Amino acid sequence: MTDTLAAVRPIEKRLAAARDAAVRLATVTTAQKDAALEAIALALVERADEILPANELDLANGRENGLSSGLQDRLRLDRARLDQLAAAVREVIALPDPVGEVVRGSALPNGLRIAQTRVPFGVVGAIYEARPNVTIDIAALALKSGNAVVLRGGSAAENTNRVLVELLADALERTGLPGDAVQTVDPFGRDGARRLMTARGFVDVLIPRGSAELIRTVVEESTVPVIETGAGVVHLVLDESADEAMAIEVAVNSKVQRPSVCNALETLLVDARAAERLLPPVLSALREAGVTIHADERARAIFPDAVPVTPEDWGTEHMSLDLSVGVVDDLDSAIGHIRRYSTKHTEAIVTNDLARAERFLAEVDAAVVMVNASTRFTDGGQFGFGAEVGISTQKLHARGPMGLPELTSTKWVVRGTGQIRG
Amino acid sequence: MTDTLAAVRPIEKRLAAARDAAVRLATVTTAQKDAALEAIALALVERADEILPANELDLANGRENGLSSGLQDRLRLDRARLDQLAAAVREVIALPDPVGEVVRGSALPNGLRIAQTRVPFGVVGAIYEARPNVTIDIAALALKSGNAVVLRGGSAAENTNRVLVELLADALERTGLPGDAVQTVDPFGRDGARRLMTARGFVDVLIPRGSAELIRTVVEESTVPVIETGAGVVHLVLDESADEAMAIEVAVNSKVQRPSVCNALETLLVDARAAERLLPPVLSALREAGVTIHADERARAIFPDAVPVTPEDWGTEHMSLDLSVGVVDDLDSAIGHIRRYSTKHTEAIVTNDLARAERFLAEVDAAVVMVNASTRFTDGGQFGFGAEVGISTQKLHARGPMGLPELTSTKWVVRGTGQIRG
Structure with missing residues (x-):
């Protein structure tokens, strides 16, 4: 039934819902975001009986489809791994909220006060493969930094991710935040990935995580801005x-x-x-x-x-x-x-x-x-950033280990008393 | 003859030459870069007798091809405008060099010292239309921030830009910097623009300046990272x-x-x-x-x-x-x-x-x-940045008025005494 429901909501609606939810999330307090994250951490343990059977189904499909043993291991969840995921979410709770930080500012000669202030990107897209832990990691980091997310977690983890996305949305709703802030395009298969890569006006930044092949495809086909987390020779x-x-x-x-x-x-x-x-x-x-x-x-x-x-x-x-x-x-x-x-x-x-x-x-x-x-x-944890979004190998926006501030943009806030330009 | 020579050097060689020159530029001193910029400012006035006839040729072609009067005005150079361009270059000389600035840094518990340090992007690409002043503006800003440039200035300004690129390269050579740091792909027409947009590994960031149509094309067709300077409703x-x-x-x-x-x-x-x-x-x-x-x-x-x-x-x-x-x-x-x-x-x-x-x-x-x-x-000059690269309407890397620091990336410099990870 969930499948049917999922298929009923078209992709445009999902992208628009994420964008609308992002407006709400941008102005909620750190305490509200942390409460939602705590609800997520609790649910990961409490709802193990829903998550693990879905994961079993994905593993069985993987074995049938000849998924490599390495990928099967990445795909597998058990109670210990769910505990670890919950602990990772609580690490994100412990991190400082980057939103609202004033990066630089000054008073201009005419009395205008200008302040470059950290704000969420809005909607963060993520494309990854066969790793349900990334669903939770990326969602937790994005939510803490005030962003909605649209996820494409790949067909190999489809059943696990569906349960995890429901869990995330439910935890948000129960703590008074918009459940629409977590969306998936998995029901749309490859077309979902393609739409995510070209969702200009809906997705503010796209983060690919996975094989070199996956990252190259995303970089080449995306018209939305991409943060490339690349290979290391x-x-x-x-x-x-x-x-x-x-x-x-x-x-x-x-x-x-x-x-x-x-x-x-x-x-x-x-x-x-x-x-x-x-x-x-x-x-x-x-x-x-x-x-x-x-x-x-x-x-x-x-x-x-x-x-x-x-x-x-x-x-x-x-x-x-x-x-x-x-x-x-x-x-x-x-x-x-x-x-x-x-x-x-x-x-x-x-x-x-x-x-x-x-x-x-x-x-x-x-x-x-x-x-x-x-x-x-070279590691966000070692550098003292707490949780790590990834290691950027591009030069634009973020380079090297990325922490929460790298999931934000800035806006200039200008306060005047009627100044005009001469 | 210049045309023949220009056509002889294939586009791959130009991109590779820019990349090699960027390595040199990344480590030269501010004094060296400022000397080259002063040579450029002088040459703009001294070589008016070469620049203006080339500009006349472009204007004549423009009139023949039905270029709008607005575009003809943007295309036109005269002695007063060359003086203004030289003055703009001297304004760039007066700006602080962003390269080497330590953005943040700390000593880790194990004694490692880490410092996030501003470095040039490497090679900045620029695609613009019928505005020879952008050739000088972008080149001056890029050089001050230690970047090589590859320019695509459009067929309408082809003759003017060829002389200006020669002037830039000559000024660099005469002051001991690599003339290859300024390249043009204009001799290759639309194919040059296309190659610039897909020059991964050669161009680190691409800045389109011009019509909404031009910017949309660059955003949609580029596989190199783009900084979008967009329209304002x-x-x-x-x-x-x-x-x-x-x-x-x-x-x-x-x-x-x-x-x-x-x-x-x-x-x-x-x-x-x-x-x-x-x-x-x-x-x-x-x-x-x-x-x-x-x-x-x-x-x-x-x-x-x-x-x-x-x-x-x-x-x-x-x-x-x-x-x-x-x-x-x-x-x-x-x-x-x-x-x-x-x-x-x-x-x-x-x-x-x-x-x-x-x-x-x-x-x-x-x-x-x-x-x-x-x-x-909303203006780099008003915000106190000095010269302005443009106003970014994207959320990645730079947002709002961009100054020289926005033409840089960072790298993490890590200094140890033999630390290993436990």
């Missing part, structure tokens, strides 16, 4: 002056601590003058940690126990315990290599040479550039 | 409590001071309870200033000497001495009308009622919202 340069112990620790931590995420190391570049000194201990430590070394000829001459690196490897985000390793002539060569293959996510150097450290920080173009630190620190 | 609400003298002054100034620009008033809405008191003096003053009143029935019942307003008028940016006038029941009706027809540029109210002033500022969604001030104040 992350490099670490070991300078001639690098301390050996630090080089080992930073390389191993960057690669191994969680290899499947975007801030994990993919390519290690070593200055030729330090290659004989550093490559054996660093690569041995990496191999002991389970890493498969894909090395160029110069590196293999020093550390023979490695697979030859291919030209494709340099541009690949392995997301596994595979590492590309190369020897470079100098810092210029290293920066040149990074310019060619970087996805502009995170780039790091281990060095004790001040001039080269500063050159690296100034000349490498990436969301995050680091000296003497693990690349795994 | 600007409203002024006269509240029940509005002071009569202030209502007259603000309405007349908003409409008449410069009617052809985006922050000029297009629609006046009057609260029904104040209509009899305010409409006669306000509309009389407007008419005396040469304004044609297009009024709804309720307004014409009070002020009969007006043209009937059409449904299309409410959504029209006249850019002329025409004004749409309507009577609304209350503030809710006024805000409802604005929500329906606003282009989210500038919206204003004249009121002495504190609660309604605050409601207007909070509930109206626009780049600039005003109480008791002329809408003509």
Whole structure:
């Protein structure tokens, strides 16, 4: 019956309802938004008996349709994961509300007072795949920052997401906020995604989360503004002056601590003058940690126990315990290599040479550039933002880890006493 | 000969050259950039004998091709206008350089120091029509903020722009900066514009300036991020409590001071309870200033000497001495009308009622919202930004008047002493 009802409400109505709800949400107090979020956190645990059977259905369909075991794992919810989701919602409650913050302001010579003030975007669209936790994460972050959301969670999680969207709308209604602030276009399949990408005047910003393929499609087909959260082909340069112990620790931590995420190391570049000194201990430590070394000829001459690196490897985000390793002539060569293959996510150097450290920080173009630190620190939580919306690899609006303020726009509030322009 | 040379260098090479030049520009000092800008200002005056004949050729072609007299005026350069352009470049020299500004930063508990630092976008693309002054304006603003530019100035100004681009490149070279930092795709016609809109990896942000049609095309066809500088259907609400003298002054100034620009008033809405008191003096003053009143029935019942307003008028940016006038029941009706027809540029109210002033500022969604001030104040110069890149009507990255900082992105600079993630 829910399906029938869902199909009855056309997509235009859903987009318009989200836009109308956004007007209400823009002016509600932080206390009201936090109360709604608490209701959501409670419902995630209390309504497990509705959520888990729907999730079972999606999992059964996934097995039938040959969904990979990795995607099946992302899709799966259980009571422990629902508890985690509720805890994540409560972390969002604990964050400061960005709405109303005055970013800058002044009194003009004619007495006009101007204040650039944070306001919600309005309607945030999200397109993602087979991850019901994103439904809750994005909705919680968007609501806290005063935004309505329109979700496209993909067919693989359709049943789970339908229950979660109902839960979200119900929690909003019960706490006096508009349930229409959470909409889904899932019943419309691919057409729903397409409409979301072209919903100018209804969707203020669209955030794709998922595979490189998904993100590319959204970037290319959208006429609404997109925040691109991209892949990380992350490099670490070991300078001639690098301390050996630090080089080992930073390389191993960057690669191994969680290899499947975007801030994990993919390519290690070593200055030729330090290659004989550093490559054996660093690569041995990496191999002991389970890493498969894909090395160029110069590196293999020093550390023979490695697979030859291919030209494709340099541009690949392995997301596994595979590492590309190369020897470079100098810092210029290293920066040149990074310019060619970087996805502009995170780039790091281990060095004790001040001039080269500063050159690296100034000349490498990436969301995050680091000296003497693990690349795994590119993270909203580590940066002290609390929950993270994603890591932007574009240069417009937000770059690097995004927190709640990145889900807002600003407006200029001008207060006068009858001023006119001469 | 220049034409032949220009055509010889393919578009890919131009985009790549701009990208390479951007790497250099990102790290040059403010003094170096200011020296190049001074060389540009000097050359605009010294090379008038090259610029003006090229401009004459464009004007002759324009007359032959039936270019409107308005566009011919925008296209025309003379010695006085070249002096003004040089003065505008010197205003950019006087602005603070945004590059290197630390937007925020902190020391993390583990000792890592993080600093979000302003950096140039890299390559700024600009698509505009028949306005050679934009060639100089955009190039100067982009260079001051450390960006390379790729320009598409349109066929109507092709000869003028070719000379201006040569002048810009020459001034850069003579002061030791890469001349490749200024590129044009004009020799490639419409295909050049299309390539610019899809030059992902080469162009970091694209700014369209010109007609609504041009801007819509760029927004719809671009796969590179766009900053939309849009039209202004600007409203002024006269509240029940509005002071009569202030209502007259603000309405007349908003409409008449410069009617052809985006922050000029297009629609006046009057609260029904104040209509009899305010409409006669306000509309009389407007008419005396040469304004044609297009009024709804309720307004014409009070002020009969007006043209009937059409449904299309409410959504029209006249850019002329025409004004749409309507009577609304209350503030809710006024805000409802604005929500329906606003282009989210500038919206204003004249009121002495504190609660309604605050409601207007909070509930109206626009780049600039005003109480008791002329809408003509939405302007980078008036806001104290110095030169203005444009007025953004989108919500991503920049909203409202854009200054030099809006031509920058940020990167996170992380400095450690070997920290790894536990």
